[in-house]
Amino acid sequence: MVKLVGLAIFLACALTANASQAAADNAGKIPVVATFSILADFVSNVGGDGVTVAELVGPNGDAHVYQPKPADAKALREARIILVNGLGLEGWIDRLIKASGSKAPVIIASKGITPQQMEENGHVGLDPHAWQSITNAITYVTNIRDGLIAADLGRQDYYRANAAAYIDKLHALEKQVSDKITQIPPERRRIITTHDAFGYFGRAYGFSFIAPVGVSTEAEASARDVARIINQIKTTKVPAVFLENVTDPRLLKRIADESGAKIGGTLYSDALSPPDGEAPTYIEMMRHNIDVLTVALTQ
């Protein structure tokens, strides 16, 4: 009996705590769930103090092959905005949203971007890695700003100001990136990475990227693909190969050893690093990538 009373008291407290917390949320911050770390960084910059951001796939995680946890469904149910990349990156998100019973509006960050096609093993698909071009990142930020305003009209001036300030930073970043690229001779702008995450980056900044595995990190490489890459490196004299933070480095090391290209460093493609790492924010990620590329390709 004592236990039961205790339980009742506990439940009552929990309920009031929940209710008061919900009230505080309504009065204060908007809970946003972003599917992966790069989107979370965008929305934190635009939302500032107006939002609390949760990310489903954390730092160094691979959004292509993610295992949902119950806590994620819970976060989605409590979210007032769900932020996804779209373009087929998060194949698991629709089911997860449905399963969580969430009614929150879904913002597709890549809306309005002209998607690039990728061809791999005969089938053509959309390339989801649009954020690798800073111009696209600005579109992401605009979409996120509009989504936040739609959900929280009261703070629209605040969101507009944050977005404008962040877009200014992105323009400055784009300038830095183009300046750095001019240091790399055009004929050396050829790169091998572990998966095709840099299609937009390549198009935007004049690099050609070759990857031993297709668009998605789910595929296993075949001997034919590996042989083709090695031949390609040898015939086109690709100077360096780059690792990514989300894929298996062993295969790329093998390819580098055999083709005579050197390993240029780690590029961040689909996920940021943890806060104490090399690329904890989008801006630092792009800066890190271009630094790694410049150092490896200008030597």
Add this chain to the structure above:
Amino acid sequence: MQLQEMLVAPFTEFAFMRRALAGSIALAIASPPLGVFLIMRRMALTGDAVGHAILPGAALGYLLAGLSLGPMTIGGLVAGLAVAIGSGVVSRTTILREDTSLAAFYLISLSLGVTIVSVHGSNIDLLHVLFGSVLALDDTTLFLLATIASLTLLALALLYRPLVLETVDAGFLASVSRSGGVVQVAFLALVVLNLVGGFHALGTLLAVGMMMLPAAAARLMTLEMTAMLVIAVALGAAAGYAGLIISFYAGLPSGPVIIMTAGLFYLIALVFGPAGGFLRRLRPRRHLEG
């Protein structure tokens, strides 16, 4: 291109193909003979269970030290041995038989392994850990595979007589010698060692394929123990070679194709095997003939 050249060129041209072949052959020398003994001892599922059991150990090693050979190998060895020996102990001290405790232990360790990898927020897909990378064998991994193969051959040479005796008639061995228990533990240790080696090249699940499929095919082809061991090794090596060639020309993932080739050998032996295959058993035979 001539056929002959087509069958050799990938290996002369590409070092990664030579490494993959060397690794597969090293695996094929040591694993299938152990598979033969497992089959003769009616322990075919032990290989499977131990293969799964390696995962949490390897995952812990991976957690502590990243994708590096040493910690993942040691972790896998410890976890595999714990399950192999643990289920033997359970079967001797409780009412449960060995198959039940093996199933229980491997399910526990598999779920533990998946949890460990997932909690880490793995930056590398679990599939890579499960499936290994036969195309990416570096010097140390090759050296490890060769060492394991050599150790296994030496140990099998030493253990051969008691192992065959213990397999065929454990009661007789127990009556003439007290080495039965030692033989059994040493044999299990070899199985674990080979599965851990195979794990680096083919992954935890497919390593079991290299151990069991050539052995099962060889079992269908002869009744004679020595011949069975030799045939199993030959089939394993042939599967490694053919799988790599198919992967090279057809653009299919290498590890699974190697095991599928071994599986094909098994299916052929199942039908045509002279020592107990499907067709053989259809024909009437003389009294007391195998």
